[in-house]
Amino acid sequence: MTITYKDYDYGVLSRNIQSLIDEYYFPNKPYSKRRIKIVLQAIKPRIQEKILDIGCGVGTFAFHCAKQGARTFGIDYSPESIKTANKLCEQFGVSQNTSFLIANGMKLPFKDAYFDKIIAADFIEHITHNEKDMLLQEIYRALKPEGLIIIFTPNAIREKIGELYWKIRNILFRNKIPVSNLHYGLINKSDFANICAKNNFRLKLCYKDITRPFLANIPLLRRSLALNLLFTLKK
Numbered sequence: 001m002t003i004t005y006k007d008y009d010y011g012v013l014s015r016n017i018q019s020l021i022d023e024y025y026f027p028n029k030p031y032s033k034r035r036i037k038i039v040l041q042a043i044k045p046r047i048q049e050k051i052l053d054i055g056c057g058v059g060t061f062a063f064h065c066a067k068q069g070a071r072t073f074g075i076d077y078s079p080e081s082i083k084t085a086n087k088l089c090e091q092f093g094v095s096q097n098t099s100f101l102i103a104n105g106m107k108l109p110f111k112d113a114y115f116d117k118i119i120a121a122d123f124i125e126h127i128t129h130n131e132k133d134m135l136l137q138e139i140y141r142a143l144k145p146e147g148l149i150i151i152f153t154p155n156a157i158r159e160k161i162g163e164l165y166w167k168i169r170n171i172l173f174r175n176k177i178p179v180s181n182l183h184y185g186l187i188n189k190s191d192f193a194n195i196c197a198k199n200n201f202r203l204k205l206c207y208k209d210i211t212r213p214f215l216a217n218i219p220l221l222r223r224s225l226a227l228n229l230l231f232t233l234k235k
Helices: 005-013 017-025 030-043 060-067 079-091 129-142 156-173 189-198 213-217
Strands: 050-054 071-076 098-102 115-121 143-154 202-208 228-234
Touching: 005 079, 017 030, 017 060, 017 079, 030 060, 030 115, 030 143, 030 228, 050 060, 050 129, 060 071, 060 079, 060 098, 060 115, 071 079, 079 098, 115 129, 129 143, 129 189, 143 156, 189 202, 189 228, 202 213
Parallel strands: 050 071, 050 115, 071 098, 115 143
Antiparallel strands: 143 228, 202 228
16 A cells, blocks of 8 residues: 555644644644653754654644743645644634745755754654655755754554554454554664764654653663654754
């Protein structure tokens, strides 16, 4: 099955606008609040910093960074996502600090050394490993010296365990196995570290879990059980 921008367009069009606001702009569920808090604490947006949100979806982190005074940009290859991001940022009064473009992360439409910081949250699991390499090349070009990148992504080991769990439930209880074709680019620490080193980035990993935070704090077990990985890269 080939994944295209239409799959993400459908994801936006299949939801009402209030549900998107409740999840991404003014979250009312604990896991959504934790996701946004984790990334914002890592990126630390400051007034007048130029921050890029790659794979921005409906503009989540461009919006939240703009609220803190940063000049933010969001790119996504889903036209419906970009349309919604523009609409919501205008609705909530930050459109003067936000710009959204339909664009490909592997070919950023920005000049060299333009951004202070870059975010890619829940994005790299949707691209191949070769595309990750191309992405980091482009990020390196567009990032200022000593610039910061925050990458938030699902834990590949945890997702594999989850797949096994549902297969067992299917055998024992005939439960339907949840299927998603979108996470075809899951990656582990060592493989991603190799890609980062190839592109001259220093990498630091923190384990996180937006659903059960304590799982990210258990030594030895967090590598397998934590739901999310937070990569910090410096140029």
